């Protein structure tokens with residue numbers, strides 16, 4: 001795992017957009033895997049700024065979002081689709097035929113989402129956040145490492161963590177979602193996991209340094225050959241360089 005710790009989330013977000021810009025200048029037709037949530041907002045804001053200054057071009061990409069709620073009362077307001085339109089797709093002028101979600105199209109055939117991804121050549125560059133319980137996508141603790149896109153029952157903790165998007169009432173957060181599985185995510189060629197804020201430091205350290213186990217779904221990323229962990233100081237304060245590295249040279253940028 002390649003770890004980079006930045007002073008603040010704005011600088012870290014710039015670095016993440018540098019990485020996607022590098023991907024897109026090499027392969028403008030890249031397939032991007034995208035996440036929602038508080039972590040990715042400064043990243044999408046940075047992308048929009050660069051698009052507006054013609055320093056980034058998303059016009060030829062296809063995007064696949066990690067997950068989507070099921071059974072929403074007001075999808076226009078609360079869906080991840082609405083989130084993506086607001087923060088990225090509309091300001092970046094992405095058309096609906098470039099952007100894919102697992103729900104509702106694949107509610108009867110969840111693995112069909114994996115097949116659609118493969119038909120587009122697979123995910124080249126996957127952006128992830130991490131939940132306080134170590135989830136990636138909505139793969140909650142206990143999810144099989146062998147999972148493809150599937151329906152999940154969200155834990156109470158995850159619903160509480162997402163209550164701010166539902167006027168503060170966690171009972172309005174849906175109980176179910178469709179999510180890419182851990183195997184789906186692991187098939188991506190490059191993975192960039194972003195983590196910001198002190199509340200993520202303990203789980204990030206477990207994911208990076210702890211044993212690879214289903215109790216910490218993000219720990220599976222230790223098995224991926226090309227993962228960037230990009231975080232701010234607060235989230236990264238329990239991370240330490242691996243034993244094989246000269247830490248005097250790489251105090252805050254290291255491989256694990």
Ligand code: F6R
Pocket residue numbers: 034035036037038039040066067080128129130131132135136137138
């Ligand atoms: C969202 C997703 C989740 C979030 C995670 C972190 O599409 O897949 O795994 O990335 O819950 O959420 P925030 O960024 O809100 O802390």
